[in-house]
């Protein structure tokens with residue numbers, strides 16, 4: 129972790145996913161037109177911006193860190209995506225999950241463990257969830273992909289489906 133990394137009050141780092149890993153995660157989600165995609169802790173909105181180029185999806189991001197919210201707003205404006213991506217300045221523990229089809233995550237394993245109960249209780253059956261670097265504690269992945277970046281950095285990506 130870089131020394132200048134910014135953290136939330138709960139100690140979650142603001143670390144961005146490399147774009148090629150974002151694309152691999154989105155490939156695994158297999159998004160379809162008309163679906164709702166959430167990014168819980170969306171950072172600079174890079175995953176949502178990439179998703180809308182793949183399918184006609186409704187994109188919602190939750191974020192609380194001012195530096196990330198600023199970056200997301202700037203990127204969304206730059207890509208003229210203000211009408212297709214909504215960023216909610218809100219703790220993702222308050223997110224409404226009842227109409228979600230797919231979720232993209234990049235959180236520490238500790239945080240994945242904390243949010244997993246909400247996901248289990250509130251997500252519709254069949255919702256796909258993708259994460260990388262850290263798996264969701266006690267969940268069984270439907271697919272695990274070992275991905276090597278163009279710089280030969282290995283990433284492990286986990287795909288889950290709500291049962």
Ligand SMILES: C[S@@+](CC[C@H](N)C(=O)[O-])C[C@H]1O[C@@H](n2cnc3c(N)ncnc32)[C@H](O)[C@@H]1O
Nearest residue numbers: 140143144145169170171191192193219220234
């Ligand atoms: C590791 S970064 C990932 C950023 C982005 N999703 C990506 O993959 O590039 C985790 C993000 O989650 C945000 N975050 C952590 N806890 C949060 C919470 N309770 N509610 C909303 N956002 C949160 C952090 O501010 C941070 O931007």
